[in-house]
Amino acid sequence: MPASSFLSWMPRHARIVLMTSFICLIVLFLGVVLFVRSRAVMQEHLRDKLRSTAAAAAMQFDGRVLDTIHSRADMARPEFLRMVQKLEALRAMIPNIQSVYIMRRTGTPGRLEFVADADSLETFEQQDVNRDGIIQPSEMSSLPGDLYDASAFPRMIEGFERPSADDGLTTDQWGTVISGYAPITRADNGKIVAILGIDMDAQEFKAVSQSILSPVVLVFLVAGVLLVAIYFLYSLSLRRFEEWRKMDDERAGLMLLTYHQLGEPLSIFKWSLEALKDRDPDVSAEEAITQHVYNMESGIRRMDGMINDLKQAAEVQEGRIACHPEQADLKTVIHVITRELSPLFEERKHKLHLHVDPFSMRLDSSILRVILRQLLINAVEYSPERSDIAVHAVQHGRAVQISVEDHGCGIPQEDMPKIFTKFMRGSNAARIQPDGNGLGLFIASGFAERAGGKMWVESEEGRGTTVFFTLPLNG
Secondary structure (H helix, E strand, O other): HHHHHHHHOOOHHHHHHHHHHHHHHHHHHHHHHHHHHHHHHHHHHHHHHHHHHHHHHHOOOHHHHHOOOHHHHHHHHHHHHHHHHHHHHHHOOOOEEEEEEEEEOOOOOOEEEEEEEEOOOOOOOHHHOOOOOOOOOHHHHOOOEEEEEEEOOOOHHOOOOOOOOOOOEEOOOOOEEEEEEEEOOOOOOOOEEEEEEEEEEHHHHHHEEEEEEEEOHHHHHHHOOHHHHHHHHHHHHHHHHHHHHHHHHHHHHHHHHHHHHHHHHHHHHHHHHHHHHHOOOOOOHHHHHHHHHHHHHHHHHHHHHHHHHHHHHHHHHHOOOOOOOOEHHHHHHHHHHHHHOHHHHHHHHEEEEEEEOOEEEEOHHHHHHHHHHHHHHHHHHHOOOOEEEEEEEEEEEEEEEEEEEEOOOOHHHHHHHHHOOOOOOOHHHHHHOOOOOHHHHHHHHHHHHHHOOEEEEEEOOOEEEEEEEEEEEEO
């Protein structure tokens, strides 16, 4: 029975009030669902960000250095001072973070001990935040060897296996926080020796997680937004949220990339200059200068590579890739490109196999060079020394299919949906500590699409990865 017939016995104004109330209830219900869903999505994003940020930060530390710090007596070691300074720098660089620290296992299950904390070197006055002359438990700095009961925090224990984050807010003597954790490995054997933890204050977490949709919007919705408008606003809100999240991830990735990729070359420059100033009198000036110039040139090459990757990523992002196809022999072009990378293969003792059908096609060799360089450098970085890397190229109809195959660590299945995003590195990258920046597949896929092709990946964790892309024969 139509609603108008069912309500025909009611006065007209009463029907209008009833229908308006009914619509408002629907709008209110959808608004509440939107609010709850958006907050849940935001909280999951924050947990994912804590995991990825902790993983990136953990790669700044070598487990071999951590193994030299065991008690307060080791706090005078220069290694400990540098470790705390690096933790302080990470805390200052990462937004909304309250604490950054390193812990290791003890012989007792569920009990950990501190190795270092960003506050480990604070003075009494710095620790006494409330200025009452007493260091309260919530104000105490954590020192090497201090024990910590982690039995109630399963995600912290999980951090010794893989990057993780608390399911919700947790409370200890320092307050209520939500934390992310990631393993720290030894560079010589890949053994996990500790975890790095980062804490976000509970108030910061609540403020950020609830900022996606304010109560004012709900009041506005109750006031009379139509059902169709709700759907439109919901779609628009999610779209803007995705754009905001992408920009935020890219900003955090760029900050960590700059810290990691620029930090080492700058350290090389500083060390070389100091070494030249305090040169051993038994070493000739010419010999010392030659050695340190070589080191600084290596640092410059690394910085130049990072800047070039950022430039190419910007070209992809802004759609500024020029494409000028010309007739060329594909096999010859691929041979030229791989020869340019031969020093890289020789350094890691990789063996490159080329399986390329000889045929002519219209292509932009500069675009193909960018794609292959990024894929081959990735294959080298994520593969063990002395392993095989293969390049295949075969014709399929009106396109050529090219693939780069390695036998490295592979990509976890949960990371596959995000592999073509900027600054993306597999969650298992911490185990091998590659010298990459997370831009390779983003750049390669963008250049392939500009040339009229597409790119996809097949990978099995622990077995290797094959990246495929196509290019049209007619350019």
